[in-house]
Amino acid sequence: MGIEVAVEGLTKTFGRQNIWSDLTLTLPAGEISVMLGPSGTGKTVFLKSLVGLVRPERGRVLVDGVDMVGSRERDVYEARKRFGLMFQDGALFGSMPLFDNIAFPLREHTGRKESEIRRIVLERMEMVGLLGSEGKLPGEISGGMRKRAGLARALVLDPQIILIDEPDSGLDPVRTSYISQLLIDLNAQIDATMLIVTHNLDIAGTVPDNMGMLFRRGLVAFGPREVLLTSDEPVVAQFLSGRRAGPIGMAEEKDQATIDREETQGVVEQTPAGRPVMPQLEPTPGLPRRQAVRRRQERVRAMLHELPPAAQRAVVAGFAPEVSA
Ligand SMILES: Nc1ncnc2c1ncn2[C@@H]1O[C@H](COP(=O)(O)OP(=O)(O)O)[C@@H](O)[C@H]1O
Numbered sequence: 001m002g003i004e005v006a007v008e009g010l011t012k013t014f015g016r017q018n019i020w021s022d023l024t025l026t027l028p029a030g031e032i033s034v035m036l037g038p039s040g041t042g043k044t045v046f047l048k049s050l051v052g053l054v055r056p057e058r059g060r061v062l063v064d065g066v067d068m069v070g071s072r073e074r075d076v077y078e079a080r081k082r083f084g085l086m087f088q089d090g091a092l093f094g095s096m097p098l099f100d101n102i103a104f105p106l107r108e109h110t111g112r113k114e115s116e117i118r119r120i121v122l123e124r125m126e127m128v129g130l131l132g133s134e135g136k137l138p139g140e141i142s143g144g145m146r147k148r149a150g151l152a153r154a155l156v157l158d159p160q161i162i163l164i165d166e167p168d169s170g171l172d173p174v175r176t177s178y179i180s181q182l183l184i185d186l187n188a189q190i191d192a193t194m195l196i197v198t199h200n201l202d203i204a205g206t207v208p209d210n211m212g213m214l215f216r217r218g219l220v221a222f223g224p225r226e227v228l229l230t231s232d233e234p235v236v237a238q239f240l241s242g243r244r245a246g247p248i249g250m251a252e253e254k255d256q257a258t259i260d261r262e263e264t265q266g267v268v269e270q271t272p273a274g275r276p277v278m279p280q281l282e283p284t285p286g287l288p289r290r291q292a293v294r295r296r297q298e299r300v301r302a303m304l305h306e307l308p309p310a311a312q313r314a315v316v317a318g319f320a321p322e323v324s325a
């Protein structure tokens with residue numbers, strides 16, 4: 001089962017460029033979380049910080065008692081084995097058939113027999129719908145298949161935490177809905193804690209239990225999906241509706257003068273109160289239920305009174321009837 005990841009006061013700077021400051025959030029065990037944010041806001045840097053590939057200057061990332069920021073390299077290396085990481089481009093070896101690409105972590109990090117490796121690799125390839133493509137080279141398959149191969153490779157070491165960087169980039173809308181369903185199905189099958197970085201509104205609206213957004217070097221919010229999906233915070237509302245008017249500009253941020261001008265010219269549309277929240281996807285029939293659903297319901301129920309009214313209504317409307325009875 002998945003384990004919790006607790007992020008406390010994380011701050012990262014490259015040279016003189018502060019990427020983000022004081023990020024604090026918890027990825028609940030076994031739940032799916034999505035991190036939104038315009039390009040260049042440091043989402044990939046955040047994922048890398050969670051696994052200790054990037055070392056923030058301040059803060060902690062606690063994974064089963066190990067701090068991925070401050071611990072010795074040897075301890076971070078050990079703890080990293082709990083994570084599966086899917087990079088944006090799949091990060092496959094171009095000269096290696098998919099089978100060997102996906103088998104790579106097993107051959108590198110375990111002493112498993114080749115027959116066992118074969119069983120695991122084929123099982124994971126089946127999970128992501130790639131069975132039959134074992135012999136293909138990354139250059140011979142579509143972008144969507146490369147992403148799924150990267151996902152299969154992230155799964156072979158049975159990770160408790162899976163980090164997925166832009167599973168939709170470069171995919172058409174149909175392929176993207178397949179990916180959304182695949183992510184839900186994976187969670188139902190392995191109950192791992194998942195964090196997905198994406199710009200895609202379809203994934204953001206239908207996949208996660210929790211959602212956060214990075215903007216202007218900080219975390220705008222992080223919490224149950226209903227909080228962001230019903231939020232009237234201008235940055236969040238603009239992002240989730242894909243509008244041009246609002247604080248997010250072409251080069252990540254608009255200056256205050258532009259925002260003021262838009263406001264006086266009446267360009268800023270008001271967010272309709274109580275934007276409808278799309279239902280979350282269910283696992284494909286025949287698969288187990290997501291164990292996270294019941295845990296999340298208890299967790300969110302306990303915090304319900306702290307949420308904004310629109311979010312409260314959406315949360316209650318979304319409770320699974322058989323669990324709330
Ligand atoms: N290793 C690095 N050294 C210096 N700057 C970096 C490094 N990695 C990322 N950055 C900078 O950090 C910022 C955030 O990058 P990134 O996390 O890739 O954004 P996102 O994934 O949200 O698009 C960018 O300005 C990028 O240039």
Ligand SMILES: [Mg+2]
Binds near residue numbers: 045
């Ligand atoms: Mg990125």
